[in-house]
Amino acid sequence: SIPTSAASHDTEQLQEEQRVRSMLRENFLRCLLSVNNKKVHFHMLEKVNVEATFGSSDIDVLNFQVSDLHTPIGVQKEALIRSRDVISFTFDL
Amino acid sequence: MLCDWLHLGPQEWLQFVNKEVKVKAGNDDELRGWLHTVDPVSASLVLVTFGHQGASVVVLMGHAVRELQVLREADEVTSQRLRTCFLPHRKPRLEP
Numbered sequence: 001s002i003p004t005s006a007a008s009h010d011t012e013q014l015q016e017e018q019r020v021r022s023m024l025r026e027n028f029l030r031c032l033l034s035v036n037n038k039k040v041h042f043h044m045l046e047k048v049n050v051e052a053t054f055g056s057s058d059i060d061v062l063n064f065q066v067s068d069l070h071t072p073i074g075v076q077k078e079a080l081i082r083s084r085d086v087i088s089f090t091f092d093l
Numbered sequence: 094m095l096c097d098w099l100h101l102g103p104q105e106w107l108q109f110v111n112k113e114v115k116v117k118a119g120n121d122d123e124l125r126g127w128l129h130t131v132d133p134v135s136a137s138l139v140l141v142t143f144g145h146q147g148a149s150v151v152v153l154m155g156h157a158v159r160e161l162q163v164l165r166e167a168d169e170v171t172s173q174r175l176r177t178c179f180l181p182h183r184k185p186r187l188e189p
Contacts, residue, residue, distance in 0.1 A: 017103055020107050
């Protein structure tokens with residue numbers, strides 16, 4: 001994970017940074033909640049594009065758990081996708 | 094702006110929230126959308142595009158960001174839509 005900026009020695013500044021951090025994180029987690037069980041389209045490295053049903057992510061956003069991953073060689077019932085291999089994923093609200 | 098996106102802090106990321114941005118990602122991808130939030134753990138961006146029916150969302154991994162440009166600020170209506178697009182109809186109780 002990304003450390004608190006080293007420049008923040010001042011307690012008030014640190015508290016403000018933590019407030020902003022928690023607000024950003026909460027909004028991101030709400031986005032992850034809303035994508036649960038939805039069809040998503042993954043755009044990955046090497047121009048690989050695959051579709052799957054989104055399950056969840058681990059807390060560090062290192063892996064995504066998906067179901068029914070449509071690969072060129074067939075459908076994988078359950079799979080983990082490394083986020084390092086992903087550029088973006090798209091879904092509709 | 095060309096940026097070392099992963100190493101910006103929460104307050105720098107916050108400056109881009111609620112703005113329409115154009116992001117160059119990966120090798121030659123270009124994405125556009127309203128920036129809803131940035132995950133402070135992975136630096137991933139949540140970009141929302143509003144259509145006539147609902148909205149389309151792109152979650153862009155922080156490691157793939159090459160360049161980011163702010164296009165415009167959200168007006169009051171867009172800000173309101175951005176604030177509420179991921180909220181459940183009834184807020185769950187988070188305290189025990």
